[in-house]
Amino acid sequence: MAYRDPNQVSECKYCGRKIRFEETIKGQSMPVEAKPVYYDPTPQGDAWVLSARGRMVRCVIHDAGDCVGSVPHWAKCTRKQQEAEEQRRQKKEQQDEFRRQREERRAKLEEKKLKKAGVTEGQCSFF
Numbered sequence: 233m234a235y236r237d238p239n240q241v242s243e244c245k246y247c248g249r250k251i252r253f254e255e256t257i258k259g260q261s262m263p264v265e266a267k268p269v270y271y272d273p274t275p276q277g278d279a280w281v282l283s284a285r286g287r288m289v290r291c292v293i294h295d296a297g298d299c300v301g302s303v304p305h306w307a308k309c310t311r312k313q314q315e316a317e318e319q320r321r322q323k324k325e326q327q328d329e330f331r332r333q334r335e336e337r338r339a340k341l342e343e344k345k346l347k348k349a350g351v352t353e354g355q356c357s358f359f
């Protein structure tokens with residue numbers, strides 16, 4: 233893979249938004265929004281940014297502030313959102329299918345039990 237200039241802006245191949253690639257503290261290349269943001273780190277924050285040192289920080293994003301970071305692109309990428317939506321849908325379908333199968337099994341088991349009970353009763357009546 234070619235070396236990527238952290239300041240070089242490119243386009244997301246999925247949604248076409250302007251993105252950059254920044255290196256995380258673990259040395260991974262992470263797609264981020266091209267425009268840096270100001271943020272205040274706080275555990276109660278509703279956003280995540282990649283700090284200048286490459287750490288993911290929970291924070292509140294402001295128009296101005298002391299810290300400058302980058303918003304990970306996966307939070308904005310419509311393709312990713314579509315994928316997440318799709319995954320949720322598939323998972324739900326799977327759960328519905330599991331539930332259906334479980335109910336089917338339960339119904340069969342119930343039927344078996346009834347039959348068994350019926351046979352036992354029948355046998356009893358012979359004695």
Ligand SMILES: [Zn+2]
Pocket residue numbers: 244245246247248249305308309310311312
């Ligand atoms: Zn994208």
